[in-house]
Amino acid sequence: MPPSSLRVVYAFAREMHPKTSDVFIEYGTAGFRTKANLLEHVVYRMGLLAVIRSRVKNGRTIGMMITASHNLEPDNGVKLVDPDGEMLEQSWEEIATRLANVSDNDLESTTAEIIKQVNADMSLKASVFIGMDTRYTSPRLAAAAANGVIALKGTPKEFGIVTTPMLHYCVKCRNDNTYGTPTEEGYYEKIVGAFKNIRQKLSVWGDYDTTLYVDGANGVGGKKLNIIKKSLGGELDLKLYNLGGNGGKLNLNCGADFVKVSQKAPVGVEHAPFQRVASLDGDGDRLVYYYLNDTDKMNLLDGDRIATLLASYITELVTASEAQDIRLGLVQTAYANGASTAYITKHLKVPVTCVKTGVKHLHHAALSYDIGVYFEANGHGTVIYSDKAKKIIRKIAQEGEPEQRKAAQLLLDFVDITNETVGDAISDLFLVETVLCARGLSAARWLKAYDDLPCRQLKVTVKDRNAISTTDAERQCTAPEGLQTRINELVAPYKHGRSFVRPSGTEDVVRVYAEADTQESADKLAAEVAQAVFDQAGGVGDRPTLPV
Numbered sequence: 234m235p236p237s238s239l240r241v242v243y244a245f246a247r248e249m250h251p252k253t254s255d256v257f258i259e260y261g262t263a264g265f266r267t268k269a270n271l272l273e274h275v276v277y278r279m280g281l282l283a284v285i286r287s288r289v290k291n292g293r294t295i296g297m298m299i300t301a302s303h304n305l306e307p308d309n310g311v312k313l314v315d316p317d318g319e320m321l322e323q324s325w326e327e328i329a330t331r332l333a334n335v336s337d338n339d340l341e342s343t344t345a346e347i348i349k350q351v352n353a354d355m356s357l358k359a360s361v362f363i364g365m366d367t368r369y370t371s372p373r374l375a376a377a378a379a380n381g382v383i384a385l386k387g388t389p390k391e392f393g394i395v396t397t398p399m400l401h402y403c404v405k406c407r408n409d410n411t412y413g414t415p416t417e418e419g420y421y422e423k424i425v426g427a428f429k430n431i432r433q434k435l436s437v438w439g440d441y442d443t444t445l446y447v448d449g450a451n452g453v454g455g456k457k458l459n460i461i462k463k464s465l466g467g468e469l470d471l472k473l474y475n476l477g478g479n480g481g482k483l484n485l486n487c488g489a490d491f492v493k494v495s496q497k498a499p500v501g502v503e504h505a506p507f508q509r510v511a512s513l514d515g516d517g518d519r520l521v522y523y524y525l526n527d528t529d530k531m532n533l534l535d536g537d538r539i540a541t542l543l544a545s546y547i548t549e550l551v552t553a554s555e556a557q558d559i560r561l562g563l564v565q566t567a568y569a570n571g572a573s574t575a576y577i578t579k580h581l582k583v584p585v586t587c588v589k590t591g592v593k594h595l596h597h598a599a600l601s602y603d604i605g606v607y608f609e610a611n612g613h614g615t616v617i618y619s620d621k622a623k624k625i626i627r628k629i630a631q632e633g634e635p636e637q638r639k640a641a642q643l644l645l646d647f648v649d650i651t652n653e654t655v656g657d658a659i660s661d662l663f664l665v666e667t668v669l670c671a672r673g674l675s676a677a678r679w680l681k682a683y684d685d686l687p688c689r690q691l692k693v694t695v696k697d698r699n700a701i702s703t704t705d706a707e708r709q710c711t712a713p714e715g716l717q718t719r720i721n722e723l724v725a726p727y728k729h730g731r732s733f734v735r736p737s738g739t740e741d742v743v744r745v746y747a748e749a750d751t752q753e754s755a756d757k758l759a760a761e762v763a764q765a766v767f768d769q770a771g772g773v774g775d776r777p778t779l780p781v
């Protein structure tokens with residue numbers, strides 16, 4: 234593109250999407266995320282970057298999702314999706330951060346530098362898919378994103394309101410047409426179609442009940458399930474709550490993050506004793522289950538439970554199909570409940586890898602297995618199957634003995650229900666429902682697999698959260714000096730005690746995690762560690778207090 238026309242682009246940027254704040258913003262665990270009114274120039278610039286990225290990838294499609302996931306309504310964010318539907322390559326996060334923070338005056342020269350640095354051929358075509366969540370600030374930001382794409386002569390395609398995983402799926406399909414059709418309808422056809430297929434092969438038995446309550450977090454996931462619901466026939470009877478009507482506010486006292494962190498039932502959902510409820514987050518990429526018993530006690534089935542359920546069913550099918558040479562493994566983070574890790578290694582006898590927080594790390598580690606199941610405890614995860622594994626299973630489904638064929642065919646449906654690009658609440662919900670149905674399980678019986686260790690998460694506000702450094706998949710703290718020694722001293726007296734701290738990548742806080750043999754102990758240990766963080770890492774505001 235000749236420099237004169239680029240000049241017009243930057244003049245337009247200054248005029249239409251000026252940088253109005255000097256607050257430094259970083260491409261974090263899940264892209265840029267902050268107050269929506271600070272983001273317009275960032276999103277416009279990510280439109281520019283998406284075009285450059287598409288050209289570096291020979292014109293393959295890149296995705297842009299406007300969302301702040303489980304954050305409250307005033308926040309928003311943007312994340313980029315790479316051509317295979319995975320998160321943006323990590324080495325580009327620093328480039329994204331640089332471009333987002335330069336002054337309007339330096340935007341032109343910095344963009345030129347980046348084009349040179351990544352060796353982008355700006356004469357190539359570029360394609361960018363743009364999706365957004367239901368926040369009222371999203372349409373304006375999506376328009377800024379499209380303006381950025383057009384500015385560098387890329388072609389934007391706007392998907393309107395979609396879940397984050399739907400956008401990942403569409404990007405993958407656009408670049409690999411064997412995966413499916415790159416539209417919302419194509420997503421329903423593949424994922425919901427495979428669920429209906431598998432359910433016709435399984436009979437409803439035992440304690441499984443086809444009624445499922447859903448907490449939609451007043452976000453996009455519930456809205457999409459409302460569309461899907463009509464096509465499910467009698468296979469699954471969805472009762473949907475928190476669909477965004479009746480004044481329900483996005484993620485406010487509801488949704489997967491609220492349920493997981495507070496260990497409380499969300500508002501806006503009717504409850505019946507022992508009725509299982511699936512709770513989604515605001516952009517439909519996280520899922521947890523829970524039920525209340527007859528005394529209204531909360532029983533949570535989180536990402537660790539979903540991972541173990543899926544891994545054990547896949548193992549069962551792989552064994553029944555007699556597929557040889559398929560190595561299944563599970564990936565977790567330090568937030569995984571210690572009891573789940575023990576159950577996976579000792580009972581399921583499946584290897585476990587522990588990685589840093591953030592789906593990109595889990596996804597990456599899962600790639601080293603033939604079948605990799607990865608979940609964050611908060612319910613974000615999926616299963617990925619290598620080409621080798623798929624090929625072996627397909628062959629058995631066609632050529633195996635009848636019993637082997639049957640198992641392999643079920644496994645192929647299971648693969649098709651899975652959104653392999655990224656954690657997906659809707660796809661995961663259909664996977665969980667498949668396993669519960671196949672095994673005749675109620676939520677209460679599902680919970681019996683193992684007993685979670687009581688745990689607690691707290692947040693501490695400090696002057697600079699990056700003063701905290703960690704190692705060993707975030708389980709050990711290397712700075713500030715002395716903090717890890719203090720944590721070790723605090724943990725020592727507790728039976729089954731474990732605690733770690735790390736700076737959040739999405740909020741300006743330090744997160745504290747603790748588990749122990751009783752809830753009282755976990756709460757106390759978390760508070761003690763929070764105090765240590767406050768004292769030794771520059772706490773601001775009120776010092777955390779111990780539970781009374």
Ligand SMILES: CC(=O)N[C@H]1[C@@H](OP(=O)(O)O)O[C@H](CO)[C@@H](O)[C@@H]1O
Pocket residue numbers: 262263302568590591592609611613736737738739740744
């Ligand atoms: C403890 C926790 O749940 N952390 C979440 C949260 O990251 P933080 O870096 O902890 O803020 O948001 C991420 C993006 O959704 C998610 O990947 C991660 O698991």
Ligand SMILES: [Mg+2]
Pocket residue numbers: 302303514515516517518519
């Ligand atoms: Mg999310």
